[in-house]
Amino acid sequence: MNPVKAFMRTRLHTKILIGLVAGVPVGLLLGPRAEHIEFLGRLFILLIRMIVVPLVFSSLFVGTASLGNIRKLGRIGAKTVLYYLCTTAIAITIGLLLGNAIQPGSGLEESTKSELLESYSTEAAQKIEIASQRPSGADAIVETLIRIVPGNPIASLAEENMLQIIFFALLFGIAITLVPGNKGQPAIDFFEAVSEGMIQLVHIVMKFAPIGVLALIAAVVGKFGVDILFSLLKYALVVVAGLVLHMVFIYSGAVRLFGKIGPLEFFRGIRPAQLIAFSTSSSNATLPVTMECAEENLGVSEEVSSFVLPLGATINMDGTALYQGVAAIFIAQVYGLSLTVGDQITIVLMATLASIGAAGVPGIGIITLTMVLQTLGLPLEGIALILGVDRILDMCRTTVNITGDASAALVVAATEGELERPSREAEGASP
Numbered sequence: 001m002n003p004v005k006a007f008m009r010t011r012l013h014t015k016i017l018i019g020l021v022a023g024v025p026v027g028l029l030l031g032p033r034a035e036h037i038e039f040l041g042r043l044f045i046l047l048i049r050m051i052v053v054p055l056v057f058s059s060l061f062v063g064t065a066s067l068g069n070i071r072k073l074g075r076i077g078a079k080t081v082l083y084y085l086c087t088t089a090i091a092i093t094i095g096l097l098l099g100n101a102i103q104p105g106s107g108l109e110e111s112t113k114s115e116l117l118e119s120y121s122t123e124a125a126q127k128i129e130i131a132s133q134r135p136s137g138a139d140a141i142v143e144t145l146i147r148i149v150p151g152n153p154i155a156s157l158a159e160e161n162m163l164q165i166i167f168f169a170l171l172f173g174i175a176i177t178l179v180p181g182n183k184g185q186p187a188i189d190f191f192e193a194v195s196e197g198m199i200q201l202v203h204i205v206m207k208f209a210p211i212g213v214l215a216l217i218a219a220v221v222g223k224f225g226v227d228i229l230f231s232l233l234k235y236a237l238v239v240v241a242g243l244v245l246h247m248v249f250i251y252s253g254a255v256r257l258f259g260k261i262g263p264l265e266f267f268r269g270i271r272p273a274q275l276i277a278f279s280t281s282s283s284n285a286t287l288p289v290t291m292e293c294a295e296e297n298l299g300v301s302e303e304v305s306s307f308v309l310p311l312g313a314t315i316n317m318d319g320t321a322l323y324q325g326v327a328a329i330f331i332a333q334v335y336g337l338s339l340t341v342g343d344q345i346t347i348v349l350m351a352t353l354a355s356i357g358a359a360g361v362p363g364i365g366i367i368t369l370t371m372v373l374q375t376l377g378l379p380l381e382g383i384a385l386i387l388g389v390d391r392i393l394d395m396c397r398t399t400v401n402i403t404g405d406a407s408a409a410l411v412v413a414a415t416e417g418e419l420e421r422p423s424r425e426a427e428g429a430s431p
Helices: 003-009 014-067 069-104 110-131 139-149 152-158 160-177 186-206 207-222 227-231 233-259 263-269 270-278 281-298 300-314 318-334 341-355 364-374 382-387 387-415 424-429
Strands: none
Touching: 003 160, 014 160, 014 186, 014 270, 014 281, 069 233, 069 300, 069 318, 110 318, 139 160, 152 160, 160 263, 160 424, 186 263, 186 281, 186 300, 207 270, 207 387, 233 263, 233 318, 233 387, 263 270, 263 387, 270 341, 270 387, 281 300, 281 387, 318 341, 318 364, 318 382, 318 387, 341 364, 341 382, 341 424, 364 382, 382 387
């Protein structure tokens, strides 16, 4: 068979995986010149982001209006938030335990420390400046609650403010259910058509995924190479080990306990979303694919997925929270500072709160980490020590974030009786 035709007949997630793997040698071969093809990856991300806002708003509105039961909506919301908060706290705890046990910052050479501080001091200063403009502590909680309510819903849609979009879509959907007679049905039909159209658009855009993924991975490898990874190998391995443990044990346990689905079946079902998350480092950009995988591959109802997954892309940052715990321990150890039990409890609380309302975009973890370091009184310039491998770790923790979103959707759907096992035919047709 012609190789091109054979490739076109290969399942999409396999093509994406091929693009991801091929990006490494391409990046090593081109070196810094790999940035010249990065525009292909950025174009792919923009195409996906183009779909996110209309898909989230329309599907969440239709899901809320279709429920016709405000009490059920409140129950689903309570389960979702509780699941996200619990798994986030567990993730940070895993990171702290590994950081204390392995001591990733204790063996960093002074020359390496100086070189990292010098190389990334400017970028670190920019991140610190951004973080300094954000409220902290109780003010941050109040500010987040205030920011949920959109002063102008149209502006919220234009600015891609996910918390405000979710809030308005929920209220609008509830209001439509209260309209007497069938007067609200045309609005439901319209947005249902928009939602279906956006799903079809996802299928079209995903055909470009292998090229976009290859370009993104090649650019990362070409820019950073492998030298910086070796110098921070111990720290990076601790973060990755924590992410793997959390994903394999916590998520697998939850889906098996509540959804009666084996871990292999679960991970196979969300594999396309994981590959996109890894390459884009953006929960928001991955959201359309995550929703598709949850509904088509895992059997989560549209009503549940349209609520749980957009909310998760906004407030569920398990991977980011775990990374913050390890990073705080690492920076403290490099500077010879000890963290008390109280300090580490503060990390759990702060990282959990900081993850709520944080945008699901690349690099946001550094901003929220700065807030955690400020609270603990740790040297803020210490973030320069980890910026060299942050992009690579960002790819890993985003993968965990969207895996957590999918597990939450499955668990909530199972407890609500909204989980239907997909047929083999449906699985074969999915991306």
